[in-house]
Amino acid sequence: MQVTCSSINYREDQLFSEATKLWNLNSLYTDLAKQKQNNTKKEPQLTKVEKACLRGLLPGCSPRKIANALNWSAASISVELSKGLYRYVELLTGRQQNVLKNWRDISQWLEAEGYKTSIPIRRQDWGVSPDISVFYGRTEELTVLEQWIIRDNCRLVTLLGMGGIGKTALAAQLAREIQGNFDLVVWRSLHYAPSINQLLVDLIQFLDNQQQADLSEKTEVLISRLRNCLRQKRCLVVLDDAENIMRCHTHAGQYQDGCEKYAQLLRQVALERHQSCLLLISREKPLQIELLEHKTPCVRSLKLRGLPKEEAEKILESKGFLREQKEWDELITIYRGNCLALHLVTPIIQDFFDGSVSQFLSWNNMIIPVIIPEPLREILVRQFNRLNDLENKIMCYLATNRTLVSLEKLRNGIQIDSASELINALKSLERRSIIEVEKNIQTSQTIFQLQPLIRIAFREHYNIRS
Numbered sequence: 001m002q003v004t005c006s007s008i009n010y011r012e013d014q015l016f017s018e019a020t021k022l023w024n025l026n027s028l029y030t031d032l033a034k035q036k037q038n039n040t041k042k043e044p045q046l047t048k049v050e051k052a053c054l055r056g057l058l059p060g061c062s063p064r065k066i067a068n069a070l071n072w073s074a075a076s077i078s079v080e081l082s083k084g085l086y087r088y089v090e091l092l093t094g095r096q097q098n099v100l101k102n103w104r105d106i107s108q109w110l111e112a113e114g115y116k117t118s119i120p121i122r123r124q125d126w127g128v129s130p131d132i133s134v135f136y137g138r139t140e141e142l143t144v145l146e147q148w149i150i151r152d153n154c155r156l157v158t159l160l161g162m163g164g165i166g167k168t169a170l171a172a173q174l175a176r177e178i179q180g181n182f183d184l185v186v187w188r189s190l191h192y193a194p195s196i197n198q199l200l201v202d203l204i205q206f207l208d209n210q211q212q213a214d215l216s217e218k219t220e221v222l223i224s225r226l227r228n229c230l231r232q233k234r235c236l237v238v239l240d241d242a243e244n245i246m247r248c249h250t251h252a253g254q255y256q257d258g259c260e261k262y263a264q265l266l267r268q269v270a271l272e273r274h275q276s277c278l279l280l281i282s283r284e285k286p287l288q289i290e291l292l293e294h295k296t297p298c299v300r301s302l303k304l305r306g307l308p309k310e311e312a313e314k315i316l317e318s319k320g321f322l323r324e325q326k327e328w329d330e331l332i333t334i335y336r337g338n339c340l341a342l343h344l345v346t347p348i349i350q351d352f353f354d355g356s357v358s359q360f361l362s363w364n365n366m367i368i369p370v371i372i373p374e375p376l377r378e379i380l381v382r383q384f385n386r387l388n389d390l391e392n393k394i395m396c397y398l399a400t401n402r403t404l405v406s407l408e409k410l411r412n413g414i415q416i417d418s419a420s421e422l423i424n425a426l427k428s429l430e431r432r433s434i435i436e437v438e439k440n441i442q443t444s445q446t447i448f449q450l451q452p453l454i455r456i457a458f459r460e461h462y463n464i465r466s
């Protein structure tokens with residue numbers, strides 16, 4: 001629902017004030033108002049909403065984000081922009097009407113016309129961050145993360161979730177949306193488990209204005225140099241694929257040999273005062289993060305679930321599938337809205353089932369319950385290979401039981417005496433985002449199960465038959 005303009009006037013003037021630093025806004029307001037008058041014969045002034053939208057678009061806020069800030073629906077803001085600002089900018093920059101396809105063009109076109117007053121001192125190094133040209137939904141998660149990082153000044157935020165669920169894509173979208181709030185943005189992957197010194201030297205060289213840093217320096221010295229950078233400038237540091245610095249075959253969340261000093265880095269980032277944020281992305285939650293979360297509200301983590309139905313449907317729509325509501329719902333539920341699974345399974349449906357989800361599901365049900373596309377199988381198998389013996393035993397039991405399993409049933413089923421060993425192993429599996437833990441509403445019992453994708457991949461990997 002759109003809120004009436006008069007009720008939020010006071011807010012519109014304050015929104016997106018950052019644009020005033022970098023853009024010649026007064027000239028823009030005047031020049032665009034002239035185009036508006038030529039175009040619509042309306043009064044030669046931009047409305048408060050139009051001005052707020054312009055200030056939002058200039059530093060790179062998406063229309064969705066602007067709608068959020070203005071408390072409008074995304075659809076209404078999109079209509080407002082299409083009938084107003086987009087058209088005036090086209091006229092002002094000498095383009096034909098309705099040629100604008102992407103809101104990001106607005107700032108580029110206006111910059112080319114000389115409306116930008118100064119070049120920001122901001123520097124960014126996006127490393128191996130992905131292209132995010134296709135990105136659906138996640139409005140809630142983006143809002144929460146932005147609030148934590150920008151409004152609440154959280155120093156360490158962890159984004160967790162199983163492989164393929166969409167962590168990296170979400171972080172990339174977020175980082176691009178909030179980049180304007182930071183002097184420096186740097187994105188690194190820990191895929192190859194760099195030593196702590198390698199990572200620190202790399203970060204310092206970028207954040208400390210190309211100052212040299214030496215691998216042979218003591219880690220403590222390098223951490224203190226990094227801390228200075230984080231204090232002096234507002235930096236956003238994104239570290240992706242953090243599960244690779246975690247140890248295998250023990251309970252999840254411990255650092256692997258040679259990576260223990262990452263604990264010092266995270267501790268200092270979390271507990272020392274500075275103006276920056278470290279966004280850590282991982283399939284496994286480091287145990288240390290759980291402890292730090294108890295110590296300070298500046299450390300928070302978000303466990304990412306699959307895309308909800310309405311958002312996941314957009315992936316199917318984008319493939320041009322004919323809508324089959326019940327079947328689409330079923331498909332999305334089977335794959336739990338896992339983005340990678342949906343992206344990988346849609347070409348299979350296209351190639352083998354003529355794009356019909358119902359044909360795919362009926363065939364699917366007859367042969368094996370869930371088709372696991374190869375790249376996803378690889379990710380899951382890599383996860384299974386990290387488990388310890390007790391975790392494997394629990395997984396085996398859950399993989400052979402389709403129903404929800406209570407703690408008592410599990411304890412009897414795998415015949416383990418020590419309750420604490422069992423609980424710790426279950427917590428560990430949860431930290432790896434590999435089991436689903438729920439509450440039975442009727443009995444209030446905690447219950448465990450494997451989602452279909454994981455159950456089938458585990459059974460196939462270990463050749464478990466019913």
Ligand SMILES: Nc1ncnc2c1ncn2[C@@H]1O[C@H](COP(=O)(O)OP(=O)(O)OP(=O)(O)O)[C@@H](O)[C@H]1O
Pocket residue numbers: 134135136137138161162163164165166167168169170283307315339340343379
């Ligand atoms: N919101 C989204 N809309 C559309 N596609 C998405 C979305 N989120 C993720 N994807 C796509 O799904 C795939 C998997 O996403 P991503 O790589 O972010 O997962 P991940 O959780 O980081 O996995 P991993 O743990 O393996 O790194 C990618 O191809 C990505 O582009």
Ligand SMILES: [Mg+2]
Pocket residue numbers: 167168169240241
């Ligand atoms: Mg990723």
